[in-house]
Amino acid sequence: xxxxxxxxxxxxxxxxxxxxxxxxxxxxxxxxxxxxxxxxxxxxxxxxxxxxxxxxxxxxxxxxxxxxxxxxxxxxxxxxxxxxxxxxxxxxxxxxxxxxxxxxxxxxxxxxxxxxxxxxxxxxxxxxxxxxxxxxxxxxxxxxxxxxxxxxxxxx
Amino acid sequence: xxxxxxxxxxxxxxxxxxxxxxxxxxxxxxxxxxxxxxxxxxxxxxxxxxxxxxxxxxxxxxxxxxxxxxxxxxxxxxxxxxxxxxxxxxxxxxxxxxxxxxxxxxxxxxxxxxxxxxxxxxxxxxxxxxxxxxxxxxxxxxxxxxxxxxxxxxxxxxxxxxxxxxxxxxxxxxxxxxxxxxxxxxxxxxxxxxxxxxxxxxxxxxxxxxxxxxxxxxxxxxxxxxxxxxxxxxxxxxxxxxxxxxxxxxxxxxxxxxxxxxxxxxxxxxxxxxxxxxxxxxxxxxxxxxxxxxxxxxxxxxxxxxxxxxxxxxxxxxxxxxxxxxxxxxxxxxxxxxxxxxxxxxxxxxxxxxxxxxxxxxxxxxxxxxxxxxxxxxxxxxxxxxxxxxxxxxxxxxxxxxxxxxxxxxxxxxxxxxxxxxxxxxxxxxxxxxxxxxxxxx
Numbered sequence: 267x268x269x270x271x272x273x274x275x276x277x278x279x280x281x282x283x284x285x286x287x288x289x290x291x292x293x294x295x296x297x298x299x300x301x302x303x304x305x306x307x308x309x310x311x312x313x314x315x316x317x318x319x320x321x322x323x324x325x326x327x328x329x330x331x332x333x334x335x336x337x338x339x340x341x342x343x344x345x346x347x348x349x350x351x352x353x354x355x356x357x358x359x360x361x362x363x364x365x366x367x368x369x370x371x372x373x374x375x376x377x378x379x380x381x382x383x384x385x386x387x388x389x390x391x392x393x394x395x396x397x398x399x400x401x402x403x404x405x406x407x408x409x410x411x412x413x414x415x416x417x418x419x420x421x422x
Numbered sequence: 423x424x425x426x427x428x429x430x431x432x433x434x435x436x437x438x439x440x441x442x443x444x445x446x447x448x449x450x451x452x453x454x455x456x457x458x459x460x461x462x463x464x465x466x467x468x469x470x471x472x473x474x475x476x477x478x479x480x481x482x483x484x485x486x487x488x489x490x491x492x493x494x495x496x497x498x499x500x501x502x503x504x505x506x507x508x509x510x511x512x513x514x515x516x517x518x519x520x521x522x523x524x525x526x527x528x529x530x531x532x533x534x535x536x537x538x539x540x541x542x543x544x545x546x547x548x549x550x551x552x553x554x555x556x557x558x559x560x561x562x563x564x565x566x567x568x569x570x571x572x573x574x575x576x577x578x579x580x581x582x583x584x585x586x587x588x589x590x591x592x593x594x595x596x597x598x599x600x601x602x603x604x605x606x607x608x609x610x611x612x613x614x615x616x617x618x619x620x621x622x623x624x625x626x627x628x629x630x631x632x633x634x635x636x637x638x639x640x641x642x643x644x645x646x647x648x649x650x651x652x653x654x655x656x657x658x659x660x661x662x663x664x665x666x667x668x669x670x671x672x673x674x675x676x677x678x679x680x681x682x683x684x685x686x687x688x689x690x691x692x693x694x695x696x697x698x699x700x701x702x703x704x705x706x707x708x709x710x711x712x713x714x715x716x717x718x719x720x721x722x723x724x725x726x727x728x729x730x731x732x733x734x735x736x737x738x739x740x741x742x743x744x745x746x747x748x749x750x751x752x753x754x755x756x757x758x759x760x761x762x763x764x765x766x767x768x769x770x771x772x773x774x775x776x777x778x779x780x781x782x783x784x785x786x787x788x789x790x791x792x793x794x795x796x797x798x799x800x801x802x803x804x805x806x807x808x809x810x811x812x813x814x815x816x817x818x819x820x821x822x823x824x825x826x827x828x829x830x831x832x833x834x835x836x837x838x839x840x841x842x843x844x845x846x847x848x849x850x851x852x853x854x855x856x857x858x859x860x861x862x863x864x
Contacts, residue, residue: 401826403833406839407839407845
């Protein structure tokens with residue numbers, strides 16, 4: 267999967283615009299880091315990745331149905347891909363990777379932080395107007411004002 | 423690999439095109455007598471300080487292009503700030519020269535020990551001897567029990583402590599003076615948001631500018647023809663609790679580092695330009711065959727970028743020099759610009775000291791209006807003399823950066839506050855203000 271394809275897919279999965287996922291002037295290279303992590307040998311089977319790539323290509327080439335509806339039907343509705351797609355969402359929001367072999371609703375699921383940078387850049391923080399422990403780029407005294415939330419945008 | 427080559431190639435063409443746009447050609451033409459000058463130097467280098475960075479409409483969002491624009495702004499600022507006071511001369515015409523920024527207000531002239539109102543801007547100190555009192559970028563390196571961000575003194579190869587100074591321009595001084603921010607009580611009373619003026623091209627107004635300089639005492643092994651020099655009075659205030667005696671002596675000092683922080687309308691997180699003398703330190707893994715100011719090739723087994731063991735005492739002889747390397751190489755586009763300006767400076771005078779200074783980098787807020795810190799780029803940036811010990815760490819032979827720990831001008835200064843606990847618009851200087859003494863009741 268190319269970086270552009272991964273970014274476009276991530277836009278639909280996260281609800282954030284491409285300017286957030288893959289900014290023109292990209293200082294953090296977050297999409298590249300997550301894609302590299304996803305495609306690292308041994309993490310996801312090559313067959314599953316190829317299936318995801320093919321499914322996304324088909325979605326992009328089909329203009330008859332909305333992209334979000336197709337993602338719902340052919341990615342989230344596909345047992346072979348649904349869990350992987352959920353993991354991609356969690357990579358973006360939490361900067362963490364969850365063991366694909368375990369269902370997400372167990373209390374003892376296994377996860378790992380992808381990197382300090384990925385954790386810091388997790389979309390969850392901005393979405394809820396917070397920041398990771400020990401790191402904030404807000405101006406001094408921000409806790410005395412109503413937080414400004416990053417706003418996901420609905421895709422078509 | 424191929425992609426990056428193409429981008430570099432396009433960037434290189436654009437860089438050259440912009441350079442010719444910005445500077446035209448530089449020539450040195452012996453001409454008719456001009457008063458006391460026997461030679462009229464014609465150069466496209468300018469004594470005019472830029473108000474704000476210029477992003478050309480033709481620029482794409484390629485970071486190499488925009489980075490070039492900011493680096494060009496940095497070099498134009500450096501040239502103008504180091505222009506001789508006698509405007510009949512040009513920079514480096516005499517080899518070395520006095521400079522504009524060295525006539526600006528020192529931090530200790532603005533934030534007085536008794537919190538009183540500083541002298542007006544026009545009480546200029548031109549011609550006065552330089553007084554250096556700081557042994558750290560922050561004024562409290564020797565007196566603080568704990569140091570912020572692992573800072574410590576920088577000791578050169580002759581065992582001498584590096585000295586530091588901070589000055590500000592008239593616009594910054596006026597804002598502090600007008601709003602009585604030079605003392606504790608004034609900062610407490612100030613009920614607005616601290617907002618220094620920002621430089622603006624359309625209205626041709628300058629913004630606040632801070633300059634931080636680092637100086638080494640010139641001595642054994644130093645080639646004085648490669649430094650901007652000054653006769654300075656070195657003063658070490660007494661700290662009895664640490665056994666440090668009050669000491670004052672005169673020394674010839676050479677400029678080794680220069681930070682320029684410029685507030686602009688479109689860059690409210692400021693533009694941060696940093697320059698170094700070219701002999702300061704080798705880049706990690708690239709030890710050259712030169713004499714370094716802060717690296718000893720005969721001691722290459724020593725751990726690099728470690729702050730000196732305490733106790734620190736600038737008066738104590740025989741101290742172990744700092745072993746400094748630059749952990750982040752200068753970006754190739756920045757280096758190309760350095761080469762260009764070095765040629766321009768050498769064309770004015772082959773003995774110009776200014777050709778021995780290089781731009782290490784420019785940090786600016788990429789998304790200035792979207793995020794409080796503005797998404798600074800490059801994410802990490804350090805001057806080997808001013809952020810010697812927080813450039814990153816070396817782990818298993820690789821450089822590792824840590825957000826919130828590794829040096830970032832905007833990242834650090836975003837946390838600056840007044841003594842009243844308000845954000846102070848990216849300067850820590852306000853925290854050095856003192857309280858005015860309470861009036862005694864009769």
